[in-house]
Amino acid sequence: MEQINFELENVEVSYLDKEILKIERLAVHQFDRIGIVGKNGAGKSTLLKLLAGAIQPTKGKVNRHAEFGYFEQMEAPGSSNADPKLLGKLHVSDFENGLSGGEQTRLKLAQLFTHYHEALLIDEPTTHLDKDGISFLLDELKYYYGALVLISHDRAVLDELVTTIWEVNEGIVNVYSGNYSDYMDQKQLEREQQAQAHEQFLKEKSRLEKAAEEKMKKADKIAKAASMSKKETKAKANRMFETKSKGTSQKAVQRAAKAIEHRMGKLEEVEAVQTERKIAFRQSKALELHNKFPIMADRLTLKMDEKLLLDEVSFQIPLGMKIAITGSNGSGKSTLLHHIMNQGEGLTISPKAKLGCYRQMSYQFDSDETVLQFLKNRSEYDEGFLRSVLHSMMFTGTDIQKSLKSLSGGEAIRLHLCQLFLGEYNILLLDEPTNFLDIHAIEALESFINSYEGTILLVSHDKQFIANTADLEFQITDKKIVRK
Secondary structure, three states: OOOEEEEEEEEEEEEOOEEEEEEEEEEEEOOOEEEEEOOOOOOHHHHHHHHHOOOOOOEEEEEEOOOEEEEOOOOOOOOOOOOHHHHHHOOOOOOOOOOOHHHHHHHHHHHHHHOOOOEEEEEOOOOOOOHHHHHHHHHHHHOOOOEEEEEOOOHHHHHHHOOEEEEEEOOEEEEEEOOHHHHHHHHHHHHHHHHHHHHHHHHHHHHHHHHHHHHHHHHHHHHHHHHHHOOOOOOHHHHHHHHHHHHHHHHHHHHHHHHHHHHHHHOOOOOOOOOOOOOOEOOOHHHOOOOOOOEEEEEEEEEEOOEEEEEEEEEEEOOOOEEEEEOOOOOOHHHHHHHHHOOOOOEEEOOOOOEEEEOOOOOOOOOOOEHHHHHHOOOOOOHHHHHHHHHHOOOOHHHHHOEHHHOOHHHHHHHHHHHHHHOOOOEEEEEOOOOOOOHHHHHHHHHHHHOEOOEEEEEOOOHHHHHHHOOEEEEEEOOEEEEO
16 A cells, blocks of 8 residues: 555645635655646645645645655745756756846745655746756656656656546546546547537436426317317216316326426436537738748847847748747747847838737736627737637636736737737737746637638747647757748
8 A cells, every 4th residue: 555645634734714725635655656637726725735835725624745846936946955967957057146036946846856855745836947858857857756746737748657636626636537638538538428418418308398298288189179078068966087087187187297397307417518619710801921931040149138048030921820949948939029020120021011919928907898808909819709708718707897907817829818818910920828827818819720711930948849749840959030
């Protein structure tokens, strides 16, 4: 029997009278490899913090039987030492001039892996990491000998590392066996079974309604026949006997109809599977581009603070294509997007190009508009379509009536992405758009990109995201751009 490292029993977590988590029992065993998934705000980080003891449950208890390491996404690196070999592998060296987001993440990983822990609790480690950083993380964790509990929005990482999925949904944790792809297969099977059960429910309901209706019609016929019999010229005794007989029969049929209605009331209702309205972003004639290559570079040289990033590179961006720009941290990907947005030197950009840009930054709005008003005031699409787009990006129920000023950072990012795809643009520049999005929002963004008629340049280190969206990949390597 494997040792239990963590155990949660009858745990509840509430915040301002709102129940965040309710868990009867969950356990992490000695060699478990668990991936936690769920929408932003569902309680994934709260669950990990419970395991780590960073927060205490409102009710219930959490037992810890193992020494563990904890990687918290939003925390700055601590003062603990890191193995110089690991720092070298992760290219973390210049502590004097401050660390970028990617360097901070790599330093925290070096600190985490410097010492052996019986268990590791890790929250979104791939944010800000480039391909080499993700490769290092995978190598360290693939051969790690201990319990692993991991939150990640990177589906490829979850597929590589975990054998169990904990899905946090509306405060409840559902356990699925297998990696992320196995989990998605099981979710699809659940949807198919629900659709079949819903269809069966509708058929049975319809059958019972029809049967009850027929019984009531029969009762009405008997009542009419009894009424007619009074007018017949028969002997009084016979007439009385017949009326009584028909009255008894009518009540029996009505009782049968009532019994059927009672059975209908007892039928267990099965909800229909929620299906998204198909998103298709049309482009107005005024925004149509006719240049075969709306963006071209001829011997472009790009520097950042005297550091040479690109050395006399030439490339052409084909019209209507989705292009992924890849490369290691600091190679110049974001700087190139910024240079294109500013239509800088060395570039030839179509005069009719309308550029929309998503940057790696925290978005905030200071308008008093609601979420829905904000999009209605900046888009030609009808309200029904706007609601569908917002629903795809996890704005559900009363979320669309929220004031822009009250939006969380994640909500502001998702709204900004909606605005870009609905706006009057024909070329979109997306710089690491999946950072800080949960898997559901990433999948919605993939759908947006695939149904967009314009040209898109995107920077990402998410292998699965690139595979699902990009037509071409341009890699920055050794100050050159190579088409892969």
